Amino acid sequence: MPRLENRVVLLSGGASGIGAETARLVVREGGKAVLADRDEAKGLALAAELGTAAHFVPLDVTQEPSWQAAVAATVEKFGALHGLLNAAGVGVRNTIEDCTLEEYRRVNDINSLGTFLGCKLAIPAMKASGGGSIVNISSVLGLRGAAHAMAYSASKGAVRSLTKNVALHCAQMKYNIRCNSVHPGYIDTPMIAPRLEQNVENMSGRQFLEELHPLGRLGRPEEVANMILFLLSDESTFSTGSEFVCDGGLTA
Amino acid sequence: MSGELSGRVAIVTGGASGIGAASATLLAAAGATVIVADIQEGPNAKGDGPGRFVAHDVVSEDSWKALLADVLKREGRLDIMVNNAGISGGSGNPETTTVENWQKVQAVDSDGVFLGSKYAIEGMKKTGPGKSAIKGSIVNISSIAGLIGSAGPTAYTAAKGAVRLLSKSVALYCAEQRYDIRCNSVHPGGVDTAIFNPLWQMVGHAQGKAFIGTRHPIGRMSEASELGEAVLFLASDRSSFVTGAEIVADGAITAGLMRRSLLAPP
Numbered sequence A: 001m002p003r004l005e006n007r008v009v010l011l012s013g014g015a016s017g018i019g020a021e022t023a024r025l026v027v028r029e030g031g032k033a034v035l036a037d038r039d040e041a042k043g044l045a046l047a048a049e050l051g052t053a054a055h056f057v058p059l060d061v062t063q064e065p066s067w068q069a070a071v072a073a074t075v076e077k078f079g080a081l082h083g084l085l086n087a088a089g090v091g092v093r094n095t096i097e098d099c100t101l102e103e104y105r106r107v108n109d110i111n112s113l114g115t116f117l118g119c120k121l122a123i124p125a126m127k128a129s130g131g132g133s134i135v136n137i138s139s140v141l142g143l144r145g146a147a148h149a150m151a152y153s154a155s156k157g158a159v160r161s162l163t164k165n166v167a168l169h170c171a172q173m174k175y176n177i178r179c180n181s182v183h184p185g186y187i188d189t190p191m192i193a194p195r196l197e198q199n200v201e202n203m204s205g206r207q208f209l210e211e212l213h214p215l216g217r218l219g220r221p222e223e224v225a226n227m228i229l230f231l232l233s234d235e236s237t238f239s240t241g242s243e244f245v246c247d248g249g250l251t252a
Numbered sequence B: 001m002s003g004e005l006s007g008r009v010a011i012v013t014g015g016a017s018g019i020g021a022a023s024a025t026l027l028a029a030a031g032a033t034v035i036v037a038d039i040q041e042g043p044n045a046k047g048d049g050p051g052r053f054v055a056h057d058v059v060s061e062d063s064w065k066a067l068l069a070d071v072l073k074r075e076g077r078l079d080i081m082v083n084n085a086g087i088s089g090g091s092g093n094p095e096t097t098t099v100e101n102w103q104k105v106q107a108v109d110s111d112g113v114f115l116g117s118k119y120a121i122e123g124m125k126k127t128g129p130g131k132s133a134i135k136g137s138i139v140n141i142s143s144i145a146g147l148i149g150s151a152g153p154t155a156y157t158a159a160k161g162a163v164r165l166l167s168k169s170v171a172l173y174c175a176e177q178r179y180d181i182r183c184n185s186v187h188p189g190g191v192d193t194a195i196f197n198p199l200w201q202m203v204g205h206a207q208g209k210a211f212i213g214t215r216h217p218i219g220r221m222s223e224a225s226e227l228g229e230a231v232l233f234l235a236s237d238r239s240s241f242v243t244g245a246e247i248v249a250d251g252a253i254t255a256g257l258m259r260r261s262l263l264a265p266p
């Protein structure tokens, strides 16, 4: 039996990278995938490729009305909401000395406020659907700091803490809604593509990042998608408020 | 122990009340020149408390620039920065928290610590050659809410999670640059301060304090001075190999397992 039969999953950042790979897997496992992204061209193309079990909605995660519209469109199209993946995000490099207040705010608005709004707007729709599972993508940098990804790391620390708060609130309210965070290492997606080109310490960027991981390579988006699918499915019904690390041994 | 910080200059944000006021008192007792920076006036504004009071809003970058310029002009150096100012922002949960409330809390509890760390480094770098070696220490007050999810409202919890990671990135950056500046986060449990005023007003101070005490394995809330001691340790050279770390002072709340009974709101 498919693992997500007739489950409706809304995926922010669903047009690219980890979100896109998860959407493919959701559809393959019998679910419905609503791709929500600010990149319309990529989102529409992937929705067309995935067929009738997929749908695209434009979304800017930093805007509450945009989230309201995306959740409403999901319920209108597929009749329910069982799963939410908060994968929209930006990877930005800066340090405590060169980051401006404006930039700190921008990164936190997309990665942290965006995830909060996704949780907030999905909860009522999930309640009406009998329960659900929320998966928030944090990062290994939500567990460990980084000198050159200060604002990003702060935003992912916020996502880690927010996830636990949402999980405990839903548990206390008996909503049958779980919420967990996923912490990927460096995954080969468009987000890190620019870094793969830049040489570091006489190595290509790719080699440098590969060397960081005890497994000696970058992660593939489908490897993270597999972990997300486990969390969206009924295979993980006793997991909530927890951290799921998928990092090739990086934080070990 | 007295005098271990003599010659050092410390800024304590939110220093007019609670943990900040206790930290200011202990830093001053250890010999530091303390600047109490706060949006509200505390006892020291009238000359009754330790240090010099400066009106300051952690949310405003202009206010940070003015504070730093003033301290470098008057005290001539900066060695210790305690980013303590914070608000709980009310009791919003994931369903009831508004974007407005979220932004207001992030502005004080997250952006304020970001700006405080950034301007601390700038000030500490200007304290340097000819003014004796820099041994800077940045102390950021997070919370157990930055470690586990039980405590605190949604926007507050997220902000404290940001502070925990921000502090590690600052520590790593300063280490990499070979600045002699350390940065750590402090994670208090329940501390008897004005941050609980809304609860005190509802159930009375003694009763509220006893109730929150029962939620700590140790059976009581902490006093602000107990957190001031943690801040003093991190500010002093006694913690010279401690950077990027978390100092937990929570009466064992995070030591054990989450109990369902602790989830119910007071």
Ligand SMILES: NC(=O)c1ccc[n+]([C@@H]2O[C@H](COP(=O)([O-])OP(=O)(O)OC[C@H]3O[C@@H](n4cnc5c(N)ncnc54)[C@H](O)[C@@H]3O)[C@@H](O)[C@H]2O)c1
Binding pocket: A012, A013, A014, A015, A016, A017, A018, A019, A036, A037, A038, A039, A059, A060, A061, A062, A086, A087, A088, A089, A090, A091, A110, A114, A137, A138, A139, A140, A183, A184, A185, A186, A187, A188, A189, A190, A191, A192
């Ligand atoms: N790739 C990695 O190495 C890595 C590591 C750890 C965590 N992550 C996290 O995984 C998540 C997915 O990243 P990815 O690697 O698949 O990157 P990606 O760039 O391939 O995909 C991110 C998607 O988010 C969308 N997006 C960005 N801002 C948005 C906004 N304001 N509103 C709506 N959509 C927006 C983009 O259009 C894009 O489609 C992100 O949260 C990222 O921080 C990635």
Ligand SMILES: NC(=O)c1ccc[n+]([C@@H]2O[C@H](COP(=O)([O-])OP(=O)(O)OC[C@H]3O[C@@H](n4cnc5c(N)ncnc54)[C@H](O)[C@@H]3O)[C@@H](O)[C@H]2O)c1
Binding pocket: B013, B014, B015, B016, B017, B018, B019, B020, B037, B038, B039, B040, B056, B057, B058, B059, B084, B085, B086, B087, B088, B108, B141, B142, B143, B144, B187, B188, B189, B190, B191, B192, B193, B194, B195, B196
């Ligand atoms: N009391 C606790 O149980 C507890 C637990 C964990 C963490 N904390 C944290 O400890 C820190 C100190 O809190 P407290 O308990 O002493 O509270 P408090 O309310 O007694 O003191 C906070 C001080 O910060 C000041 N402040 C608020 N906004 C400011 C701004 N924008 N600019 C400058 N100053 C501002 C206030 O005027 C006040 O003097 C906060 O960051 C708080 O989140 C407290």
